[in-house]
């Protein structure tokens with residue numbers, strides 16, 4: 001599949017503003033200098049290329065960007081913004097483009113991985129990180145280092161803290177109210193059941209349509225046994 | 233080099249609202265206790281509230297909730313501190329980014345703020361936007377001389393690598409306390425406490441969490457990136473890595489265990505949050521620094537630290 005550039009999109013920023021809750025501006029000012037890509041950690045390891053994505057957006061290939069694998073590879077490190085001579089805050093654009101992708105049916109599997117368990121924990125406990133260590137290997141290390149059973153509750157008690165950080169009932173009912181009133185609760189339900197559309201575009205070379213290039217540092221991926229991560 | 237205008241604008245109050253990070257509470261509780269204890273030694277009371285939840289901004293930038301949902305959730309947390317009349321101190325680059333970006337967004341757009349306040353009024357709160365939100369580095373750097381005076385267990389003979397993380401310096405390249413490309417504030421703080429600096433090339437690269445990459449592309453992106461960073465870091469042979477964000481702490485600490493388990497090398501450099509390090513130098517009880525919750529052991533680190541002090545005593549005695 002080759003690039004199918006449409007016409008240059010005049011007033012792109014204006015059209016884009018609605019799509020992005022006005023959180024992104026100035027993409028029109030991009031010089032295509034490539035400084036962003038030059039230091040981008042995701043670009044280093046994959047076919048992801050922020051400069052190329054901006055170019056596509058300006059050429060009117062919004063659909064292509066939205067349906068791409070690469071849209072989901074940004075680290076959100078803002079390194080591109082730090083070096084950009086035009087002060088384009090690109091990760092914000094990525095985040096907003098991901099909403100646009102979801103609206104078109106793409107990316108729901110990625111979002112589900114974050115919803116379960118992190119966002120669900122937020123909804124249930126007020127905190128988006130669970131106190132139970134899900135990785136048993138790490139729990140074992142903590143047990144060894146602390147000479148306890150490796151549970152954070154136990155470590156907290158040893159430090160003279162209550163076993164769990166308290167979140168008040170008032171706070172819980174308030175965040176649930178906000179979640180219900182603003183559609184967060186419904187979106188969570190939708191994430192649970194929605195099947196994602198298959199992504200259409202890959203910026204990698206057509207001969208090599210793997211999602212991510214295998215870099216030089218990837219030896220360890222092939223070792224014998226995958227860790228058994230289990231919810232404890 | 234710190235930006236003078238930011239330093240001047242930073243207000244130190246006797247009481248501040250400690251915004252508790254989720255990772256801090258549920259994975260590395262030492263961050264919270266260390267902060268409370270050493271700030272007390274500097275004459276500052278850090279106040280927490282059970283009404284504070286996860287900052288909430290995380291949910292937007294990971295795309296599991298629309299900004300229209302998380303804006304009021306963030307405003308609610310800000311209002312909790314505002315009702316107490318306190319400025320906010322954050323220990324996490326993420327909390328700092330989300331609270332600051334959203335508060336600016338609302339403060340700059342009165343109609344947005346009004347809508348948010350309509351929702352908040354239904355739960356009996358209001359967001360006014362009157363308080364300051366600080367990154368821990370801003371407050372701590374401003375207190376550098378007070379810290380230097382209060383050091384009881386200097387870090388002499390110990391070598392530290394720094395890791396600033398992404399969101400504070402990169403994301404606020406015009407308003408953060410230091411420059412995103414060549415920051416020095418953490419190094420200055422460590423040296424003020426007697427420590428040495430281990431320099432390494434990948435200092436300014438991401439820890440590898442990549443906000444969501446550790447979850448959605450762990451094998452292909454997150455782990456290889458962390459490994460690259462760690463390999464460079466280890467070559468500088470630091471006694472510990474100092475971070476200012478609990479997410480970076482979790483990534484660098486935990487992924488070492490993962491890489492070791494998979495036979496991808498030997499990684500055992502302890503990772504310490506700046507507040508724990510200051511707590512250590514200022515004589516906070518080691519149990520309260522919470523090293524027990526870390527995956528990479530502090531046994532060798534503390535042994536060396538104690539032996540340095542024993543040596544110093546022999547010399548002075």
Ligand code: SF4
Pocket residue numbers: 029030031032033034035036037050051054080083084085086087088090
């Ligand atoms: S660094 Fe900025 S101006 Fe240069 S290509 Fe990237 S986004 Fe465009």
Ligand code: SF4
Pocket residue numbers: 036039040041042043050073074075076077078079080081090091
């Ligand atoms: S924020 Fe995303 S696009 Fe920008 S440098 Fe980081 S990974 Fe690359």
